[in-house]
Amino acid sequence: MQHDGAVAVIVVDNPPVNALKHEVRAGMLENFTKAAEDKSVEAIVLTGAGRTFMAGADITEFGKPMKPPGLSEVIAAIEKIQKPTIAAVHGTPLGGGLEVTLACHFRVAAPGTRLGLPEIKLGIIPGAGGTQLLPRLVGVEKSLAMILSGDPIPAKDALAVGLVDEIIEGDLVKGAVAFAKKVIAEKRPLKHVRDLDEKIAPFRSHPDKFNEAAANVAKKSRGLEAPLAAIEAVRAAVTMPVDDGLKRERELFVKLVGGEQSKAQRYIFFAEREAAKIPDMPAGLRPREVTRAAVIGAGTMGGGISMSFANAGIPVTVIETNEEALKRGFDTIQKNYQISVQRGALKQEEADKRFSLLKGATSMEAAKDADIVIEAVFEEMEIKKQVFGALDKLAKPRAVLATNTSYLNVDQIAQITKRPKEVLGTHFFSPANVMKLLEIVRGKETAPDVLATAMAVGRKIGKVPVVVGVCHGFVGNRMLSPRQNQAERLLLEGALPRDVDAAAVEFGFPMGPFAMSDLAGIDVGWRIRKALGTRNEIADQLADMGRYGQKTGRGFYIYEKGSRSPINDPEVEEIIGAASKRLGIPRRQIDKKEIVERLIFPMINEGAKILDEGIAYRASDIDVIWVYGYGWPIWRGGPMYYADHVGLAYVRDQLAHYAKVSGNKSLDPSPLLTRLAAENGSFASFGAKKSAA
Ligand code: CAA
Numbered sequence: 077m078q079h080d081g082a083v084a085v086i087v088v089d090n091p092p093v094n095a096l097k098h099e100v101r102a103g104m105l106e107n108f109t110k111a112a113e114d115k116s117v118e119a120i121v122l123t124g125a126g127r128t129f130m131a132g133a134d135i136t137e138f139g140k141p142m143k144p145p146g147l148s149e150v151i152a153a154i155e156k157i158q159k160p161t162i163a164a165v166h167g168t169p170l171g172g173g174l175e176v177t178l179a180c181h182f183r184v185a186a187p188g189t190r191l192g193l194p195e196i197k198l199g200i201i202p203g204a205g206g207t208q209l210l211p212r213l214v215g216v217e218k219s220l221a222m223i224l225s226g227d228p229i230p231a232k233d234a235l236a237v238g239l240v241d242e243i244i245e246g247d248l249v250k251g252a253v254a255f256a257k258k259v260i261a262e263k264r265p266l267k268h269v270r271d272l273d274e275k276i277a278p279f280r281s282h283p284d285k286f287n288e289a290a291a292n293v294a295k296k297s298r299g300l301e302a303p304l305a306a307i308e309a310v311r312a313a314v315t316m317p318v319d320d321g322l323k324r325e326r327e328l329f330v331k332l333v334g335g336e337q338s339k340a341q342r343y344i345f346f347a348e349r350e351a352a353k354i355p356d357m358p359a360g361l362r363p364r365e366v367t368r369a370a371v372i373g374a375g376t377m378g379g380g381i382s383m384s385f386a387n388a389g390i391p392v393t394v395i396e397t398n399e400e401a402l403k404r405g406f407d408t409i410q411k412n413y414q415i416s417v418q419r420g421a422l423k424q425e426e427a428d429k430r431f432s433l434l435k436g437a438t439s440m441e442a443a444k445d446a447d448i449v450i451e452a453v454f455e456e457m458e459i460k461k462q463v464f465g466a467l468d469k470l471a472k473p474r475a476v477l478a479t480n481t482s483y484l485n486v487d488q489i490a491q492i493t494k495r496p497k498e499v500l501g502t503h504f505f506s507p508a509n510v511m512k513l514l515e516i517v518r519g520k521e522t523a524p525d526v527l528a529t530a531m532a533v534g535r536k537i538g539k540v541p542v543v544v545g546v547c548h549g550f551v552g553n554r555m556l557s558p559r560q561n562q563a564e565r566l567l568l569e570g571a572l573p574r575d576v577d578a579a580a581v582e583f584g585f586p587m588g589p590f591a592m593s594d595l596a597g598i599d600v601g602w603r604i605r606k607a608l609g610t611r612n613e614i615a616d617q618l619a620d621m622g623r624y625g626q627k628t629g630r631g632f633y634i635y636e637k638g639s640r641s642p643i644n645d646p647e648v649e650e651i652i653g654a655a656s657k658r659l660g661i662p663r664r665q666i667d668k669k670e671i672v673e674r675l676i677f678p679m680i681n682e683g684a685k686i687l688d689e690g691i692a693y694r695a696s697d698i699d700v701i702w703v704y705g706y707g708w709p710i711w712r713g714g715p716m717y718y719a720d721h722v723g724l725a726y727v728r729d730q731l732a733h734y735a736k737v738s739g740n741k742s743l744d745p746s747p748l749l750t751r752l753a754a755e756n757g758s759f760a761s762f763g764a765k766k767s768a769a
Pocket of ligand 1: 092093095131132133134135136147168170171172173175194195198201202203204206346349350
């Protein structure tokens with residue numbers, strides 16, 4: 077605690093993010109109590125040292141017995157203080173950090189601060205008054221939006237809704253002390269957030285508003301428990317006296333934090349951060365500076381990738397073979413920005429600013445100033461090689477050369493150049509401006525600082541980058557392939573597309589494998605299989621008939637014009653029935669449990685092979701890939717986490733059983749799965765051992 081005249085300044089200092097661990101809570105309680113009792117102190121400022129004000133509870137303490145004082149106790153003590161208390165925030169005051177500020181009478185913020193309640197992303201709700209106090213301060217609708225999205229809001233929005241009282245330019249603590257002195261001099265009435273009622277009163281007579289919100293959330297939450305609990309807690313803020321509401325919030329919080337969903341979501345939080353760590357990088361390695369990018373190709377992928385750079389404020393040159401293709405690409409980008417503006421997600425001036433960072437060109441020469449070049453042309457080796465041959469001649473000496481490929485061998489592409497060290501793969505997911513996952517494919521010769529640069533750029537453009545090794549389909553698509561094979565095999569053995577899709581959706585995926593094929597285009601896999609000389613019985617027959625999925629109005633399902641809702645098609649059922657007959661496969665009733673296990677366990681088996689081969693550094697990287705790239709339900713923690721959870725011996729035995737039932741050798745348990753299951757081991761411990769090595 078420091079003193080500036082009659083103002084006491086309490087500084088929380090717990091790097092890196094001032095998480096509210098036990099010592100921080102105890103220190104706050106002690107210092108607030110001291111300052112409250114000290115007659116020479118007339119006001120108290122609370123601030124955080126380092127890069128941010130408190131970014132919330134210490135997540136590593138969850139699931140363990142809480143050492144007193146609890147955060148609610150600290151908050152209750154602050155609320156009782158009868159001298160002005162001012163939270164001076166910067167960086168990311170989040171979760172419990174924001175809740176502490178709600179116990180203060182005033183809040184001031186540095187420009188650039190982002191304030192939020194991200195608990196929902198960890199499978200919990202705010203547990204120290206957030207759901208009760210925020211609605212009283214900023215209103216019910218704004219609170220629901222913040223609590224349900226978990227996304228922070230910028231300081232200027234916080235000022236507009238009354239979450240902060242002033243934005244302080246310049247030195248934050250000096251400004252906060254000056255603010256405190258003004259409050260003392262003006263004898264401003266002290267605002268106790270818990271006593272406010274004006275913004276929640278109108279909702280008391282409108283319980284239907286909550287029911288509407290709950291129904292909407294239930295539809296979107298795909299099995300998540302926390303969003304519904306959050307609505308329930310905010311409803312309590314409106315319908316109950318504040319202390320009862322706080323009790324209700326606590327009950328809901330305690331139940332969630334001890335549950336399996338939050339455990340899985342916390343695992344993913346740390347898995348995402350672990351993925352940023354590459355085991356064999358030289359110490360002190362610095363990424364190269366990237367101030368300009370070039371993207372070759374303005375198609376769906378190239379356009380989305382270019383937008384990702386522009387969105388992060390990095391100027392990007394988009395290169396196409398001719399003006400017409402370039403115009404088509406730019407029109408789509410413009411349209412995408414307009415949709416965001418219309419939806420209210422982006423201000424027009426921000427959209428214009430981003431669009432202005434995109435420059436078009438029809439000559440490869442235009443890539444010569446770029447620090448990173450991402451090739452996003454057609455997925456064909458020969459075309460990619462031509463592009464890299466040309467890039468090798470004109471790109472600047474230390475430019476990072478990346479190929480956006482979903483399957484192709486990055487080493488072969490690198491070998492066409494005289495600088496294979498500068499080459500790697502960047503596998504973006506469609507739509508590339510939206511999807512968070514970025515697989516970074518490390519080639520045999522990729523230089524460590526080139527890899528570090530790609531990781532840093534990935535994070536800068538808002539992605540979750542995960543390093544993977546070279547193999548057909550890398551991690552995500554390689555694991556998708558056995559799932560898709562089994563989905564098709566289930567059709568031949570007796571299921572229908574709607575049975576398989578319904579089981580996948582019930583498990584928690586946003587859509588089933590056949591609805592996904594229809595969305596992505598059945599022709600994509602068909603072309604790849606043609607090139608490989610393999611064939612899928614049903615999918616390829618549909619593609620032969622020109623049934624490519626949504627884009628042709630017919631695929632595994634029928635789509636009415638302008639609609640994305642799948643309708644069952646008796647013709648497809650006939651095709652499936654005929655195929656079973658032709659192949660001599662007896663049709664039988666297949667239950668949901670078998671469908672789910674036949675879809676999921678072969679993926680896990682492939683994941684085990686990927687780990688064994690060192691294509692992924694750790695099991696948690698595979699989980700991050702599936703959660704961020706393929707809609708794996710986050711509350712189930714990813715396929716490898718799920719496998720550890722249900723038990724590796726069970727997964728092994730079921731795979732062996734299904735291999736027998738369906739006469740399908742590809743289902744045989746992999747050596748690593750077999751070994752770990754026999755040792756009573758887990759993928760988590762295998763991955764940890766590998767990354768420590
Ligand atoms: N608890 C424990 N560790 C945390 C943490 C937390 N709340 N927040 C971040 N960390 C750790 C990270 O794991 C990371 O550790 P390593 O360097 O060892 O990997 C380190 O702090 C830095 O974090 P980032 O790499 O994420 O740094 P960043 O600058 O990119 O992001 C951040 C900073 C925005 C604060 C981000 O870390 C974040 O979103 N943290 C979580 C915030 C959160 O969810 N808070 C709510 C907690 S729940 C709660 O508060 C409940 C309640 O009601 C009491």
